[in-house]
Amino acid sequence: MKQIPRTPMRIPKTPRAQPPASVAENRRDVCEKAQDPVNVFCRVRPLQSDADLTSLRVKNATTICLNPQDQLMQHHKPLPGAQREIQYIFKHVFQSDATQREVFAAVAQPLVENLIRGRNSLLFTYGVTGSGKTFTMTGNLRHRGIMPRCLDVLFRTISDYQAKKFVFKPDKLNGFEVLSEEDALLERQQEMNRRFAGGGRFGRKRKDSDPEIASQASVDPSPIAGLDEDNMYSVFVTYIEIYNNSVYDLLEVSGIQKTLQSKIIREDAKRHMFVHGVTEVEVKTVEEALEVFQMGQKRKRMGHTVLNAESSRSHSVFNIRLVQAPTDNQGENVIQDRQTITVSQLSLVDLAGSERSSRTKNTGVRLREAGNINNSLMTLRTCLEYLRENQQMCNAMGAAKKIPYRDSKITHMFKNYFDGEGQVSMIVCINPRIEDYDENMQVMKFAELTQEVQVARATPIITGLGLAPGRRRANKLFKIATNNLTELGISEAKELQVDLGLVYSLGPDFPSYQMNSPETEIKIQELMFYLEQRIEKRRQLRDSLKVKSDNFRQILMRMEQDNLQLRTEVASSKVVYKQERERSAALENKVRIHESSIDVLNNTLSKRERQIEELTYKLNEKENLLTQKEQEKEKQKKKFSSKLAVESDKKKREFEQKLREQRVKLQERMRIKDEKLRLVSNILQADDVPPSSLIRSQSSEDLLSDKNREGAFTARTETCVASTRMDIYATPRHGAIAANPRHRRSRSAGEKWLEHRSAKPIPLGTIMQPYLKNRKSVTKLTDLKELTGNGTTKYCLVSQEADTDGDVETKLYKGNVIPTCGGGAQVVFNDVECLKQKSPIHSPTRKRMSTGTLSALGGPSTVASVQDVAMRCNLGIEGHSSKKSKP
Numbered sequence: 001m002k003q004i005p006r007t008p009m010r011i012p013k014t015p016r017a018q019p020p021a022s023v024a025e026n027r028r029d030v031c032e033k034a035q036d037p038v039n040v041f042c043r044v045r046p047l048q049s050d051a052d053l054t055s056l057r058v059k060n061a062t063t064i065c066l067n068p069q070d071q072l073m074q075h076h077k078p079l080p081g082a083q084r085e086i087q088y089i090f091k092h093v094f095q096s097d098a099t100q101r102e103v104f105a106a107v108a109q110p111l112v113e114n115l116i117r118g119r120n121s122l123l124f125t126y127g128v129t130g131s132g133k134t135f136t137m138t139g140n141l142r143h144r145g146i147m148p149r150c151l152d153v154l155f156r157t158i159s160d161y162q163a164k165k166f167v168f169k170p171d172k173l174n175g176f177e178v179l180s181e182e183d184a185l186l187e188r189q190q191e192m193n194r195r196f197a198g199g200g201r202f203g204r205k206r207k208d209s210d211p212e213i214a215s216q217a218s219v220d221p222s223p224i225a226g227l228d229e230d231n232m233y234s235v236f237v238t239y240i241e242i243y244n245n246s247v248y249d250l251l252e253v254s255g256i257q258k259t260l261q262s263k264i265i266r267e268d269a270k271r272h273m274f275v276h277g278v279t280e281v282e283v284k285t286v287e288e289a290l291e292v293f294q295m296g297q298k299r300k301r302m303g304h305t306v307l308n309a310e311s312s313r314s315h316s317v318f319n320i321r322l323v324q325a326p327t328d329n330q331g332e333n334v335i336q337d338r339q340t341i342t343v344s345q346l347s348l349v350d351l352a353g354s355e356r357s358s359r360t361k362n363t364g365v366r367l368r369e370a371g372n373i374n375n376s377l378m379t380l381r382t383c384l385e386y387l388r389e390n391q392q393m394c395n396a397m398g399a400a401k402k403i404p405y406r407d408s409k410i411t412h413m414f415k416n417y418f419d420g421e422g423q424v425s426m427i428v429c430i431n432p433r434i435e436d437y438d439e440n441m442q443v444m445k446f447a448e449l450t451q452e453v454q455v456a457r458a459t460p461i462i463t464g465l466g467l468a469p470g471r472r473r474a475n476k477l478f479k480i481a482t483n484n485l486t487e488l489g490i491s492e493a494k495e496l497q498v499d500l501g502l503v504y505s506l507g508p509d510f511p512s513y514q515m516n517s518p519e520t521e522i523k524i525q526e527l528m529f530y531l532e533q534r535i536e537k538r539r540q541l542r543d544s545l546k547v548k549s550d551n552f553r554q555i556l557m558r559m560e561q562d563n564l565q566l567r568t569e570v571a572s573s574k575v576v577y578k579q580e581r582e583r584s585a586a587l588e589n590k591v592r593i594h595e596s597s598i599d600v601l602n603n604t605l606s607k608r609e610r611q612i613e614e615l616t617y618k619l620n621e622k623e624n625l626l627t628q629k630e631q632e633k634e635k636q637k638k639k640f641s642s643k644l645a646v647e648s649d650k651k652k653r654e655f656e657q658k659l660r661e662q663r664v665k666l667q668e669r670m671r672i673k674d675e676k677l678r679l680v681s682n683i684l685q686a687d688d689v690p691p692s693s694l695i696r697s698q699s700s701e702d703l704l705s706d707k708n709r710e711g712a713f714t715a716r717t718e719t720c721v722a723s724t725r726m727d728i729y730a731t732p733r734h735g736a737i738a739a740n741p742r743h744r745r746s747r748s749a750g751e752k753w754l755e756h757r758s759a760k761p762i763p764l765g766t767i768m769q770p771y772l773k774n775r776k777s778v779t780k781l782t783d784l785k786e787l788t789g790n791g792t793t794k795y796c797l798v799s800q801e802a803d804t805d806g807d808v809e810t811k812l813y814k815g816n817v818i819p820t821c822g823g824g825a826q827v828v829f830n831d832v833e834c835l836k837q838k839s840p841i842h843s844p845t846r847k848r849m850s851t852g853t854l855s856a857l858g859g860p861s862t863v864a865s866v867q868d869v870a871m872r873c874n875l876g877i878e879g880h881s882s883k884k885s886k887p
């Protein structure tokens with residue numbers, strides 16, 4: 001592009017920051033891909049009146065010249081030294097007399113071709129208010145703009161290849177899904193019901209032919225070649241308005257709501273920007289599409305009335321989306337796989353007027369609107385500027401600027417056109433009047449900038465999927481042939497299954513046939529011939545089949561009979577089998593029961609065994625314990641016996657020691673007593689009866705109170721007598737008994753003896769018998785009078801003792817009876833006679849010494865006897881040594 005002068009480029013002074021990874025990646029992708037510049041066209045509208053002055057001159061089909069305003073206003077001729085006219089070159093410049101058709105053909109038809117080939121395109125008009133943007137994009141009844149023409153050519157191209165309505169359904173995330181034929185049919189019926197019930201999408205019944213719309217639709221462009229005939233197509237339209245940097249869906253069914261809700265812009269899975277929740281209307285004809293557009297326009301006007309806005313203050317975006325997907329093998333239905341769907345979009349954008357707010361002298365709401373418009377267009381300009389700079393630095397691999405797409409809705413929405421793939425075209429609309437010179441200058445600068453921006457070329461879509469090309473045409477030919485045959489009266493033709501192989505076999509260059517050509521007619525005739533043959537063959541085959549099937553049926557009937565018989569047998573066998581099974585089940589049940597009881601018994605047995613084991617174990621433990629205890633006991637026993645032995649030994653020694661001591665003591669005492677006795681004897685010899693040597697007897701009451709004590713008395717007497725020749729007195733129980741000192745026994749009076757002998761005396765059988773003169777014998781001393789009365793003066797106690805050898809010893813204890821002061825009597829023993837009788841058979845070695853003998857011998861027996869008497873009789877003893885013993 002040549003231009004004079006060129007807009008100076010800004011030179012960066014400071015090094016730019018490194019771009020983020022994603023930006024750099026994107027840049028690398030963009031740099032690597034094939035790119036096309038943004039196609040910028042210029043359209044000059046006619047002057048309103050011939051009197052109007054112009055600052056613009058169209059030099060040729062691509063160049064226009066802008067003349068300085070003052071030069072034209074004042075002099076009409078360039079002054080020397082004045083600023084020269086500025087030239088701007090475009091892809092094409094449409095002069096004021098250019099028709100809508102020319103504009104469409106040059107600008108929009110390539111974009112529709114892109115659309116059909118599955119590529120995205122963006123076309124926007126840019127210029128000041130009244131410059132003809134809307135006229136170019138939409139047009140009017142007489143001069144239809146780009147949009148209706150795009151729709152017209154599109155529908156003409158895909159007319160025979162459209163999918164049935166609702167086969168493709170928007171997924172609300174900028175994508176589509178394929179519905180089955182049944183689901184699509186259901187949706188169609190529901191829509192029809194809605195229409196009949198009370199109106200269509202916009203609340204009114206659809207008119208079949210709106211004359212205004214019909215006139216817009218009736219155009220004459222020929223269809224675009226190169227359509228993939230094996231695909232099916234559907235067209236969806238959306239209509240959006242961006243006002244005050246808010247996005248509104250003009251096709252939204254808002255019901256009673258008067259105002260529209262603003263929408264947000266989102267990015268889909270393929271990084272394409274889309275308006276979230278926007279209404280996508282499927283249209284099948286141009287009229288339908290234009291009707292939807294008109295409805296959107298109405299809504300737009302309604303909204304503007306509510307908001308008190310002007311239509312030129314908003315950006316309008318009309319999107320035509322073409323959805324295509326390949327047909328199946330038979331070329332009849334769309335393949336039920338959303339991955340095979342290709343969606344292409346043509347966005348037709350009518351931007352708001354680009355004039356600056358200073359020029360319009362707006363205030364209040366209008367000023368804010370203008371500010372927003374300026375901001376969005378400024379953002380667009382900045383984005384394109386940065387994009388251009390980044391692209392220019394792409395080869396130099398310098399740092400890239402972050403492009404502020406998100407700063408305005410319009411740039412945010414078309415981000416993927418500049419960052420991604422597609423084709424971008426712009427029509428700069430110019431009002432050539434001289435008043436718009438300055439604004440036109442700005443527009444030109446923007447145009448100049450825009451056409452330096454490169455956009456990555458869209459990659460061609462992958463077609464085929466390995467399916468035979470021309471299958472839809474083959475399907476069509478096959479159906480034409482079958483229809484023709486049906487019309488000729490061959491009804492079987494209807495029943496024929498589609499056989500594309502037959503069509504393909506008609507000629508090697510089949511898919512390239514044109515449908516309305518004579519060649520096709522010939523091929524259809526050939527096809528009909530083949531089909532006729534096929535039908536004939538089918539008839540024959542059918543007849544043969546009938547015969548065979550009859551035969552087969554008969555065989556089958558026989559078999560059926562056999563089968564029936566077998567079934568009966570099987571049924572009876574089954575009954576038997578069932579019975580057997582039941583029996584077997586019963587037996588099994590029994591076995592199970594027995595097994596379970598065996599298990600129980602086993603369990604019990606094992607339990608018992610365990611118990612036995614436990615008890616055995618316990619028994620062993622106890623035995624062990626017992627053994628231990630016995631051992632311990634034995635040990636203790638030994639210990640105690642040894643201890644006992646030691647103790648007894650010790651005690652024995654002690655006793656012996658004590659005994660020795662006692663013996664010594666007794667000997668000492670005996671010696672003392674002997675001494676005493678000797679003294680007493682001496683005294684007795686000197687004086688016959690010493691007053692002190694008296695034996696006091698117990699009172700008669702004491703003596704006779706207890707007859708049972710006779711033995712004891714006897715013993716006591718015996719013991720006392722055993723101390724030979726001693727005067728012994730018994731110690732009274734209650735104090736000393738005093739003898740009557742005035743008692744004088746007359747020697748002249750005769751002696752009267754009281755002999756006290758045993759009741760059963762041992763017969764002596766000897767000649768020598770003791771003799772007592774004037775005696776009285778008693779065996780029992782029952783009355784004290786016997787002792788005190790009758791003049792008894794002497795008392796003799798006879799004691800006999802026989803030993804084991806048969807020796808008998810008879811002792812006679814003699815004493816004087818002395819009356820006491822209390823009326824009782826006391827016996828003072830003064831003589832003991834001891835008579836011993838030897839047994840003729842006795843053994844001299846075994847002779848036991850009698851008490852008397854022992855006494856005579858003065859051995860230990862005497863001492864023991866004295867001690868015994870003392871202990872038993874509780875008597876005080878005082879004796880003397882005079883002892884008279886008779887053999």
Ligand SMILES: Nc1ncnc2c1ncn2[C@@H]1O[C@H](COP(=O)(O)OP(=O)(O)OP(=O)(O)O)[C@@H](O)[C@H]1O
Nearest residue numbers: 045046128129130131132133134135136312352353
């Ligand atoms: N090329 C043209 N040929 C004939 N008439 C034109 C042409 N361009 C514009 N006009 C007329 O100019 C008037 C204003 O045009 P239009 O509404 O398209 O301007 P605009 O740029 O869209 O304004 P706004 O920004 O307000 O929408 C219309 O009445 C239209 O018929």
